[in-house]
Amino acid sequence: MLEAIGNGLYGLIAGFTGLHWSNPVMIGLGCLLLYLAIKKDIEPLLLLPIGFGCILVNIPLAGLMEEEGFLRTIYDAGIATELFPLFIFIGIGAMTDFGPLLENPRIFLLGAAGQFGIFLTLALALALGFSKLDAVAIGVIGACDGPTAIYVSSKYAPHLLSAVSVAAYSYMSLVPIIQPPIMKFLTTEEERKISMGAVKKTVSKTTKILFPLIVTVVGGLIAPQGLPLLGTIMLGNLMRESGVVSRLTKASENEIANIVTLLLGISIGATMDGKNFLTPQTLMVLGLGFIAICLDTVCGVMFGKLLKVLSGGKINPLIGAAGISAYPMAARVAQREGQKYNPKNFLLMHAMGANTGGQVGSVMAAAVMLSVLKGMGII
């Protein structure tokens, strides 16, 4: 009788005895993510479910990530199959107006320049001893694009998924802090004051409809490995610009995006098991991710300076920093920094053009990288 009671009581404390030292640390980290989401309003749509998922998976004996655990089921359904990031991409395409980019297609080049960090970080990761596929997943943090990073790492380096996605989303939310010092360091006051005038609105609806088709066909033919990424973002945009499927467009940018964001966030959190997450490798991933985003900004601004020279001083190099995928945050940073030095300067729409170029550029860069690696027989 007493033994049965003892065993029953032991069952109640089994969770405590099953704790590994890393579990309380990770529960603390989960709480920190919740704090950042709730109190600091930093990417709350993702950090809240990620933080809670992190807490859930670090409570021992619940088996949430074991076979038939509910988090494992969600993970297998949407992350292992790479479906969640692709659904998110349809929503992003449906939300994005490529108009400012189409008004000035040369700004597209800023979106290419802003991807430099991906490739240099890939080389750095290889130099630090990461395997080729791990290095690809780490480099993609430089795309500054959460779904792309998740798609690539879940496909080629699933063991790095949690570190890569936490790094990608954290640095995306830190863009307003990371970029301004670099922008200031690389530009003169005269350059920051350059006024670019208003964006003309001459792009026809036909051009806007043709844009997603051209990007899909040209990009898909050159880099077929990335077609799922390109195709989904462009499908969302085609639905938006065609104007004939407003119900689908609204569902993509609202209901579908919201549900998938919740499931995606909780699944990523569920990969943050202490024993796997608290490793020197994770710290290296976070460090390399930071370098990648700094390099993106450096290269974007330097390319902006080149365009300034080529255009006879008509382009403000600050918009170069917006050539990354953090939309519309990076464009707002360029606008804010420009107005600090010239209150009458409205760079926002130009920076939006560069920013949407960065979105396409980051997807294209990931697609190209995968196809190049496929061509070399590495993947």
Next chain:
Amino acid sequence: MVDWNLAFLISGAGYGITILVLIIVSMCIWLISAVLQRSKQGSKG
């Protein structure tokens, strides 16, 4: 042992092709915009 040749090949080739693809796409868009605008002006004239 780091294979620097491979590292630079992957990065260089990847970045170069990315820029090339975006240049091709932007030129396609520019061309189509120009053709559409010209045909619009032509039909007005």
